[in-house]
Amino acid sequence: MLKQKEQNSQAAAEKGGIQAFSGYVWLRRNLASIIALMIMVVLLTFTTNSFMVSTNLISVTRQVCVNCFIAFGITCVLICGGIDLSVGSVVAAAGVIAVRMANSGMPVIFAVLVALIFGAIIGLFNGYVISHTTIPAFIVTLSVQISIRGVGYLLTGGLPAQCTNDAFNNLGTGSFLKIPIPVIIVIVTLVILYFIMSRTSFGRHVYATGGNIEAAKYAGVNTRSIQMRVFMMSGILAALAGVVLAARLYSGQPSVGEGFERDAIAASVLGGTSFNGGIGTLGGTVVGVLIIGVLNNGMNLLKINSYWQYVVKGIVILGAVYIDFMKKRKSLKK
């Protein structure tokens, strides 16, 4: 009997679930990707002179922030059993909106708020359609992606909108105690999201909805509202990414963000989020984002041809997910 118990908790440890939020279980679950990240860092430290340099490290962390925000949203959506392809366009449009507002002399906080509300509305729209119809999330968010891309261009007439508000630009380029401000925003966001996903009933209902939507409904969970709120979160986070990116670029550019959903999805999946829903952690996503960020940076430092970089990135992602698949199959057979 005792043995049975032991096996049970071992099974729990291996598969994760919400419990993966507890440190040990989380570490165990993400061990492979953490080791991969460490190997990459060690290799780059010794093969290049320019990787382990504070300026480079700071610039890497600055660069990964945008993907962090988006990937957090995508992770929540995936855990809830959905997918959000609209994020890249929301990044661009929200950036343009924020810059417009900041240029008009409005306080920065309001400019940011307006952009986030824009993201929330787009997310809510996605969530509403997905939860109230049987149209797949893939199709809904793909359509929204296309339309919102157009909105971004319409807002600026196709041209980038230069940002003249220094306080705004500071959000992307400034530092506080030598830590880049975007990194600080990421950390604050991560802490808030961690609490939302792991310590509130809303969070567990997101996991439940993605794990088995029928069961969640029968348990009295309002799955429609959960889906709408999760997509709204994803929209807000994409808008936040747009704000930070625009501030870093000193301009709102309607053409940015093309393909951002790809890196965000890749980061989530590398971090152990299940495409079938119900499983995933934000901490894992951070590891995933870092892997992609370090990979990009490393390949640049190693002067690998940018066309080859795409090839390598694709192989790394599929390889990592394949290893995970093999691991799972093995534990199932046991």
Add this chain to the structure above:
Amino acid sequence: MPSEYILEMKDIKKAFGSNVVLDDVNISIKAGETRALMGENGAGKSTLMKILGGIYSADSGTIYIDGNQVAINKVDDARQYGVSFIHQEITNISSMTIAENLFLGREPKNKLGLVDYKRMHRDARNALDALDLDMDTHSLIDGLSVAQQQMLEIARAVNENAKILIMDEPTASLSNSEVSNLFKQVARLKEKGVAIIYISHRMEETFLVCDTVTVLRDGKFIGTKNTKETNDNELISMMVGREFENMYGNERAIGGDTILEVKNLSSSYVKDVSFTLKKGEILGFSGLVGAGRTETALALFGIDQITSGEIWLDGKQVSIKCPQDAIKAGIALVPEERKVQGLFLSHTIATNLSFQVLSQFIQHLRVDKKKEKGIIDRYKKTLSIRMASVNQLVSELSGGNQQKIVISKWLAANPKVLILDEPTRGIDVGAKAEIYKLMSNLAKEGVSIIMISSELPEVINNSSRIVVMHEGQVAAILDPDKDEISQEIIMSYAV
């Protein structure tokens, strides 16, 4: 004023579109009473219970709990009034832990409004201990057996202080010892004064567990009986409403020469399975769920990999590595999950019927429409499939007609061996009788049939001989010419 009844549902009406599912149904239950709810598929049992459980809402009618009229519009409302529902398909979330599942939808919170995990696990522990369940509250549902999951659902009901517990076919996939354990828990709840509504197709259980039984038919209330004052036959005639004495063919199919011989067949799921199938006979396969009946069929059909053993068909040894090999050899499988494995639901009858014999009318980019129509017409007639036209979507047909489409799809390919896995699952009585007749006619025409079934009367009355399986192996092969056959004898081999 306190009522005599803990639950009264009055004049409940519900229609889906033009289809009236419940027509003025009334039901009243006392505290501590265990009430069976019986009826054919589509009689409205599940719909009635889903209305009580807050999953559907009634078009009209009233519900009283403890004598007070209540409005149940969502699952949460039902729960507030003390109604707990254990669904037929287990509704736990496998990627979450036991404690998380027990408290899904009503997580304990601390002062900050955050989920209090410590309390959740402590309360879950207490709830499990109260039912003598030895499970770790931190385990994922994934690792639990069906029976354990069911116990968990009971724990949830107890934990919610349920006054009314609905159990929908709780024993469908449990072993005997698990069933008796379940009944023990039911008895405990009953002692505590919980009213239990028990939906089951199994007569024996109804008489064993329930005090009273209500029969529904075609959405109408037919009657309520005390289980001590009624019997199987009375209940069946209440359920079907017509005389169905002659559901099975009168004559048993008699086999000719051996057509299929399986010697020591093993796969990951079955071991050393040996049997013979004669030309024109119906070989019944009986046993518990998971005994290896379906898995034997899957191995024969090349879906599960055969690890050892021989298959001889028509005197020649055949090697089956994939379904294509099996089809080429002349083996057809009508699978268990009709809608998932047997049909292209969103396609037309014609597409489905002709799928297995495309090569007969498609040659070199040319589709011979006439030939296709010929094939379709042939089966339309012989199987008496009721349809508007062959261009109707299969998803619009009834379960019985869908099953006929799957069978005829394979008949078009002229199989030597036809394997039917649970051919009448989810089909109502009338269509069942037609399927039985069809099987017996096919056998007469010389098709050799393997019929896997969980319904003992179906196995006993249709089979030429019966193979009983137990834990992946053949436990017995019963021949009515030599052996006595009864439900008890089959069960004695099956467990």
